[in-house]
Amino acid sequence: MNTKIPVAISRCLLGENVRYNGDHKHNRFCTGVLAEYFEFVPVCPEVEAGMSIPRKPIRLVLQPDAQIRALESDNAAKDVTTDLSKQADYFVQDNKTVAGFIATPNSPSCGLFGVKLYLPNGNPVNKTAGLFSARLQQLNPLLPMEEAGRLNDPGLRENFILRVYTYHRWQLLNQEPLTARALVDFHTRHKYLLMAHHPAAYTTLGQLVAGAGQADIAALGKEYITVLMNALANPAPRQRHCNVLHHLMGYLKKLIDLRDKQELLGSIEDYRHGIVPLIVPLALLRHHLERWREQQQYLLNQVYLNPYPHRLGLRSQVHP
Ligand code: SF4
Numbered sequence: 001m002n003t004k005i006p007v008a009i010s011r012c013l014l015g016e017n018v019r020y021n022g023d024h025k026h027n028r029f030c031t032g033v034l035a036e037y038f039e040f041v042p043v044c045p046e047v048e049a050g051m052s053i054p055r056k057p058i059r060l061v062l063q064p065d066a067q068i069r070a071l072e073s074d075n076a077a078k079d080v081t082t083d084l085s086k087q088a089d090y091f092v093q094d095n096k097t098v099a100g101f102i103a104t105p106n107s108p109s110c111g112l113f114g115v116k117l118y119l120p121n122g123n124p125v126n127k128t129a130g131l132f133s134a135r136l137q138q139l140n141p142l143l144p145m146e147e148a149g150r151l152n153d154p155g156l157r158e159n160f161i162l163r164v165y166t167y168h169r170w171q172l173l174n175q176e177p178l179t180a181r182a183l184v185d186f187h188t189r190h191k192y193l194l195m196a197h198h199p200a201a202y203t204t205l206g207q208l209v210a211g212a213g214q215a216d217i218a219a220l221g222k223e224y225i226t227v228l229m230n231a232l233a234n235p236a237p238r239q240r241h242c243n244v245l246h247h248l249m250g251y252l253k254k255l256i257d258l259r260d261k262q263e264l265l266g267s268i269e270d271y272r273h274g275i276v277p278l279i280v281p282l283a284l285l286r287h288h289l290e291r292w293r294e295q296q297q298y299l300l301n302q303v304y305l306n307p308y309p310h311r312l313g314l315r316s317q318v319h320p
Contacts, residue, residue, distance in 0.1 A: 004038055005039065005165070006038070006041050006095070006097050006099060007034075007039070007041065007098060007101070007164060008041045008042075008091070008098045008101040009041065009043070010025070010102065010148075011047070012044065012104055013026065013027040013030050013031075013104055013148050014026070014027075014030070014040065016042070016044070018044045018053055020053075020055045020056070021057075025104050025148070027148040027151075029148075029152070030102060030151075037308075037312065038100075041095055041098055043087075043132075045088070045132035048090075049080060049084050049087055050083065051080065051083075056074065056078070058070050059073045059118055060115060060117050060131070061118050061119070062117055062118065062119055062126070063120070068128065069081045070109070076120070084109055084131045084132055085131050085132070088132050088135035088136040089139065091132075091136065092136065092140060099143075099165075099167045099171060100144040100145065100146075100160070101133070101143060101146075102145075102147075102151070103130070103146070103148065105147040105150075107130050110130045111129060111130040111133065112129050112130070112133050112146070113147065115127060133145065142167060142225060142226065142229045144160055144164050144167055146160040154314075157314065158315070159232070161308050161312065161314060162232060162314075163232050163233065165307055166190070166193075166232055166307070167225075169186070169303075170186070173186055174221070178221045180213050183209060183221060183224060184209055184212055187206070187209045187224070188301075189301050190302075190303050191304075192247065192303075192305075193232070193307060194232075195244050195304075196236035196244045197235070197236045198231035198232070198234050205224060205231075208223060208224055209224065238272060239272070241271070242268055242271065242272045245271075246268065248285055248289075248304075249261075249264055249265075249268070249285065251299055252264075252285075252289070252292070252296075255288070255292050260288065263284065264284050267280050267281040268281045274318050275318075276318065277315060277316050277317055277318045278315040279315040282315065
């Protein structure tokens with residue numbers, strides 16, 4: 001997977017002056033680091049809905065019938081709800097290959113989590129998602145979505161990028177009609193990743209895939225990827241990474257000597273206690289697997305060992 005992955009992004013994060021006040025929200029992590037791996041597909045729902053730059057700000061207002069409308073902040077008669085929501089439909093129609101969306105926080109169009117929701121009298125009542133993002137999520141619940149600011153958190157950043165790469169692999173697999181064999185291969189490569197993120201889903205998906213030969217494969221594929229993407233949204237705690245590392249180490253028990261075993265076990269324990277990052281035991285494990293490449297092809301094919309480009313350094317930090 002050497003080509004860049006198409007990922008949607010709020011245009012103002014790229015430094016484009018498209019905000020209501022003619023400003024931008026340039027995010028240097030996106031344009032400086034992620035742009036090396038992602039082919040950004042910029043979207044500004046407000047501008048694409050025909051709103052000018054600059055323009056009057058809008059806000060989300062909870063109506064007495066429980067609907068949420070996007071209204072101009074100082075002119076509630078100006079309602080842009082339909083125009084904004086439709087942009088998500090157009091975007092999905094035109095961009096079927098995007099494998100993720102990076103959104104601007106707090107925007108009544110693009111925000112994902114903490115967008116202020118007001119009562120008609122102007123009092124804030126709650127927090128919600130922006131209209132474009134809410135509709136995008138409704139149209140494609142599998143699409144990994146994250147706010148740019150939250151990518152500063154190492155755990156959230158790792159999890160988002162992991163899901164983007166996984167979803168992209170699934171999209172590539174589905175460029176051809178899905179077969180039972182292709183699904184089984186895909187699942188086989190993701191086993192240890194699943195085990196680290198969600199052991200119950202690991203079991204569920206194993207059972208699902210076991211019936212692939214007899215099932216309606218298109219329906220089974222949809223069910224499979226839904227469970228997988230939801231499972232990966234759960235962070236993998238350190239303890240579970242340790243379990244997976246021990247499992248993987250089990251394949252080497254007859255191949256490496258006592259000294260190497262103790263070194264590997266020591267690095268797993270150091271990782272468990274937060275002394276070294278995950279990359280330390282993983283690099284050691286990979287080193288031994290490479291030495292026994294012929295016997296260990298099954299493990300070397302595991303996505304767990306290589307879920308995204310190593311150069312992103314996502315496993316090089318000690319974080320909870
Ligand atoms: S609508 Fe989205 S992309 Fe456009 S300025 Fe607002 S936050 Fe940025």
